[in-house]
Amino acid sequence: MTYVRLIEPLGLVYGNIAQVAIRQGDALPLCGGPVAFTFVRLITGYQTVGLMPVQKVPQEWALELERITCSVPSVGVPVGPQIMGILNITPDSFSDGGKLANIDQAVVKAHEMVRSGATVLDIGGESTRPGSASVTPEEEWERIGPVLIALKAELPNVAISVDTRNSYVMQQAVATGAHIINDVTALAYDKAALPLLAVQDCGVVLMHMRGTPQTMAQHAVYEDVSIDVVRELAQRIEVAVKGGIARHRIMVDPGFGFAKNFEQNKELLRHILLLVNLGCRVVFGVSRKRMIGNLTGETTPHLRDAGTQAASFPAMALGNPLLRVHDVKGMMQAVNVWREIYQN
Structure with missing residues (x-):
């Protein structure tokens, strides 16, 4: 197509x-x-x-x-706008690197997020911020594996997403009970990822990015960023479906901040409803990103939550969006207000 x-x-x-x-x-x-x-x-x-x-x-x-x-698939997560809480088990993530350095801290944070309204937890063991250093798949799994095991035991009814681009980590995560694999490269980085996931039944998030976290700034050249993102995601969906991943399992993420400069991020947000052409559930992640800092003048990432909530409102119309955020409690308040005013 x-x-x-x-x-x-x-x-x-x-x-x-x-x-x-x-x-x-x-x-x-x-x-x-x-x-x-x-x-x-x-x-x-x-x-x-x-x-x-x-x-x-x-x-x-x-x-x-x-x-x-048409309605978009819910992919094992409740219908309607849902909150995906971010659990970075990394020493160098841009917002909260090093804060969840051990299993106990991560589990406590996960419980807090679920109490605040998160229905999905997204665990990451490799930072993908611009210029971040890569880690081996084995080291990545060493970081997130024990946390995933603990969360499956303590929060068995919460959907767990694993943010990884490595097939080794994907295989371990699915075997341990992860419900969703979230790949920032849309299954383009590791050629073993697609055939591996084709024989699973988990949800799969395909994010838009060009290049790698180290090189993506070089690729921020578009004819029209919002149109190009939709069409390039459509190409990755087609590759995934031809490779054996059922279309109803696929979610998409427009990839704010990945191979996109500030003006392009704003343009993409203005025309975010173009994503409905893909017929997939949307994972929407602007939480604490540099674009929010540029828009608000706030230089400290963890003080950008109000801007994150405001920037997330355009996504509420997308049909079952997953709002991927650090501050679950604040985002849940914003979602509840939106539901009462605009949905009920």
């Missing part, structure tokens, strides 16, 4: 108004609802070929229109 033609949903309506607008034919459900959209931008190549109400969309766009109105 080439994805030459894309639809950007516009004119969002919420709650009871959305349901009335859908019944009257003035709106269509976005990703199955509860948010609806009343206008669209039709894109062919990189050109806008139409800006119109949903009732005026030509019949030849029916397939693309159906793709953005």
